[in-house]
Amino acid sequence: MTRTQLINSLNTVLNQGNQLSTVVFAVMKESFEIKKLNIDNNEISTIQEMFLRSIREKIINVEEQTIIKVSEADNRANTVFHYDLDLPTGLDFYSSPLTDGIANFSFANDDLGKIDSLIIKIGTETNQIKIFKKLSPVEVLGRGGFLLRKARTQLERFTEKILNLTPSFNAVFVGDTYIFLDLKLLENSYGFHDVIVREANNSVQLIQALQILTTTEGIVELLGKTSFARKVVKIKNSPVILKQIPNAQIITFTQRHPSLANKMRYSDDGTQIILHTKKSRELFIKMLDDAYLTSELTEQYYESSAKDVVEGEEDASNNQEETQN
Template sequence: MAMESKSVLVAKLNKIVGHSTEGELYFLLEDERLLIKKGDLDEQTQAVMTKEFINHTKQYLSQEEISIMGLSLADDRKDVLYHYDYEDRIPEVDYITSVQQNVLSDSYNFKHDDISKMKGYVFAFVDEDTRITLYKEHYPIMVMKKEAGETLKDKINIKLTNSNKITEVDDDIFKLNFDFDFMIVDGELYVKNLKKLESKFGFIKVLEKKANESVDTIDLLEIVEDISYLRNDITDASFARKIVKVASKSIVLQKCNKEDIIKFINESNDIIKNKFKFDESGNLLDLKTKKARKAFITLLDDSFLYSKLTDHDYLSGAKDDLSSHEI
């Protein structure tokens, strides 16, 4: 499925509201394997959570500064919701997506299920042909409880009321907010918190595989003396994303050959030229240093720019094609 626009995603949320579809709460547990267990919500709590999850998600999508772009084109800009456009799937995410199939799951039992095994929580809407799932990582501080062996003298959970009465809460408290780290819309993954996807799920393996393929594409230029230096940087997730981006989007790779690139470097001002070092033949780039590799990726990203208006050279990271971008 193609990447949806913000307006289409909001329209799908509105469709859920129009059909009075109630959301369902699930807990994602991780022990020796992943488990999804359904939370037993009373009607009032379910109605409140349904309303607030939809409102918070719509509010996020309605922010003017938020843009949607393919994950393979990820750069350092903020305020981006990334659409997962890699061919390789992430098993953990596919498992979470299974709740969109409306398959029955076991119920979560706070007395018998170990809350320390909780990886995150899921709020899912299944409405005819529209399915939206929101996922949020669980943090230990979300739970306020007495640990095993503690007595009332060790700790007490209290609540503050409008009547200024302070009363004890006998049960443990689970604090849940309406934000999300990523959402799945009709099977398509949209990532708000990229760091969480990289650190808590198996995406890093997918990224490294794609980055290796991207280095192979770059190597076809036959302009690098030893491509292994670039390949070794793939373990750095941030740099791996940049390699994937230039291999997927680079106009330099699409329109320029080896001679074009060498000519550009040699005819540039000293600030740019001094960032690069050639071998003795003058035809191969030496990428032994981290600085040289960063400069090379910057060049492939076409980020060394010149302004005709100010007669000034710039380094520009995030660029949008004016032919398809509204100012």
């Protein structure tokens, strides 16, 4: 999904005006059971407007914001993330259908303090979004410690819990696509590491197919660290692999580039790389991600994990004419 497609999909929902309706669901801790919150209709309108405004402020109206797939995520700022992997076990409930058959949250049987997160469904029968909001400790007042309230001339203990609803949110589901505002929630979700390792192993198979390494065992050993595994996932879309750069050219590059020279070893016949240290494995993965760049103007070497392909004006113009024709 491109940013333009994302904005159009969101506006398709937001521009339905008075036809919009909103339902708020609670996701309970541990069980991840979904319960419908029975909220006063007047307050529902306020909640709806609050989150629509938040969608505009955090996505639609943000200038120069980019969208990038989670499998290709890098460290660039002002970015939202298109989730293109399997949902981790800890967020699997997010894909559950929100039907009329879902039970109501009951103050007799349920506890506000045990609400983990909220799902806010806004839209019509044909066009809708699902906003996911992880509750922070300060958004459920009375969960841990206790509250004091004014009682005539004294303060007395307030024993009820209060849901403090703020406009912040973590993700939105629109047009069959999950969009996350940041990666922290994903990285802390149960099962996310398993998803990343599974995808990373697929990338390792691509490396094996190149037959450029004497062994990939050292890379597999480092997949236990999520940050490294994510870097391995990225290389499945690397131009080094997609453009089928010859092994001999890759090996020559590792021998000559200042950041890579003398960091790796090679087989006796010089046709394969030996990754004998943790550092060499990390550098090799970074190299496959095409992170080592050179300025044509200054011939200065740079490292960058965030890269956007630049299309020449003439090529872009030709492409536009072809599209119009």
